[in-house]
Structures are given as structure tokens and as C-alpha cells.
Amino acid sequence: MGKVYLTGAGPGDIELLTLKALKVIKRADVIVYDRLANPEILKEAKDGCEFVYVGKADSHHSLPQDEINELLYQLAQKHEVVVRLKGGDPLVFGRGGEEALYLKERGVKFEFIPGITSAIAVPEYAGIPVTHRGITVSFRVVTGHEAPYKKRSQIPWENFKTDDTIVFLMGLHNLDKITKKLIEVGKPKDFPIAVISKGTTPEEKTVIGTLEDIYERAKDLPTPALIVVGEVVKLHEELNWFER
Numbered sequence: 001m002g003k004v005y006l007t008g009a010g011p012g013d014i015e016l017l018t019l020k021a022l023k024v025i026k027r028a029d030v031i032v033y034d035r036l037a038n039p040e041i042l043k044e045a046k047d048g049c050e051f052v053y054v055g056k057a058d059s060h061h062s063l064p065q066d067e068i069n070e071l072l073y074q075l076a077q078k079h080e081v082v083v084r085l086k087g088g089d090p091l092v093f094g095r096g097g098e099e100a101l102y103l104k105e106r107g108v109k110f111e112f113i114p115g116i117t118s119a120i121a122v123p124e125y126a127g128i129p130v131t132h133r134g135i136t137v138s139f140r141v142v143t144g145h146e147a148p149y150k151k152r153s154q155i156p157w158e159n160f161k162t163d164d165t166i167v168f169l170m171g172l173h174n175l176d177k178i179t180k181k182l183i184e185v186g187k188p189k190d191f192p193i194a195v196i197s198k199g200t201t202p203e204e205k206t207v208i209g210t211l212e213d214i215y216e217r218a219k220d221l222p223t224p225a226l227i228v229v230g231e232v233v234k235l236h237e238e239l240n241w242f243e244r
Helices: 019-027 039-044 065-078 096-105 118-125 157-162 172-184 214-218 231-239
Strands: 003-008 030-033 050-053 081-086 109-113 139-143 165-169 192-197 205-210 225-229
Touching: 003 019, 003 065, 003 096, 019 039, 019 081, 019 109, 030 039, 030 065, 065 081, 065 096, 081 096, 096 109, 118 165, 118 192, 118 225, 157 172, 172 192, 172 214, 172 225, 192 214, 192 231, 205 214, 205 231, 225 231
Parallel strands: 003 081, 003 109, 030 050, 030 081, 139 165
Antiparallel strands: 165 225, 192 205, 192 225
16 A cells, blocks of 8 residues: 655746655656646656646546545555645645545545645735735635535625735636625725736736726636735735746
């Protein structure tokens, strides 16, 4: 019985991969990787390493989650080192917890290797600090894409009226809904918001706007994209070091 390493690949820039993640990738017998994991990382694997793609894009999933869980279990029967490579961090909307529980119930050893989450890194590359003295003392990370089988939203929209900074992951296709909900709960229409496409990569692009106009400005950006809502967005013009 092998061991499964639920590993964060970071937000895109290969140089943001952690040393611990790189170490286990170099030892891997098989790597099961997501769409958002930079494929350049796979070049660090040893000769003979097997690669299995299980990416998910919008409504198209190469493998459903329950089949991914079973795949990891089956691979652990055959290989000593199995790396499950996930974009960002495995436990920030990465479903790493579900995979770990499935493995534990079947007696498979596992380990979490944290990755730099896009929730912080992508705004940072765009010159938008999620916290800043005198502007914000807290930030909230929210999924922008809830499970389709949920009949009622689990997002506590009413609480967002007073939040300092809100970061939505995977929310570009729901951008119109998100902005309308925020206005509905009391955010001003002219409240600052940013959409950052392909963050930390050479194709990064940031669009700045307000809750009222950002949808028309940013709706055609390519995914993956991240949304930042808050006064800290105004710092982008001064701190935008990467895109320049």
C-alpha cells in the first residue's frame, strides 16, 4: 500500500511551488493532476513517472469526483508514491478533504502539502493587498461556484455588507449574479471591484470597475479568473508591479 500526497501546485507561476511539493513530485511514481496545475511542473518528475489528467472545466469533467477518489485508492495499491496535484491549495475549494476522507476510510496513508492559494497570491501579483493598514483588517474567501445540487445558496450574502475585502474564486461565470447580490444586501453601486484573469502567469490581466459596471467590462475575460471586492482595489494603480 502506497501513500497519497495531496499537494498544492500554487496559483500558476511555477516558481511559487513550495520546496516540499517539489521534493515529493521528484519522487512520485504517478501524478494525478488538475487543469489549474501548471503543466510545466510535470517536467520535474522522474523518468518513468505516470501522469493522469483529471481536470474539470465548467460543466465538463474528465472524471467525476467520486471516480477521482476511487482512482487515487486504486493507484495507492500499485504505487509507493502517489501525488495528487491541485491548483492553489488542496483544501481551499480543492476538495482535498473529500479525497483524504475517502482514502482514510480505506486504510490508505495520506499527507497534505499546502500550496500558495490564489486567493492571496493572485491579488498580490495584481498589486491588490487583501489587507492594508488603515483600509481593511480582514478578508473573506468565498466560492463563486456553488454545488449545483444545492437547492439553496450556502453563501451568507447578508454578512457581506460590512466585510472589508471579499475574494471570490471560480466566479467569473456568475459575476453578474455576484455583483447584483452585493448591491442588494447594501454595498454601494460604485463600490470598487477587480477581476483578475490568469493571475501570476504571463497572460495575467486585471480589469477594474464598480459593482455596477464590472460585468460589462470583464465578462469576456478568459478563465481562470478571480474577483476582489473592496477598497483595497484602489491600490492596484499604484502597486501593479507584475503586469507592468
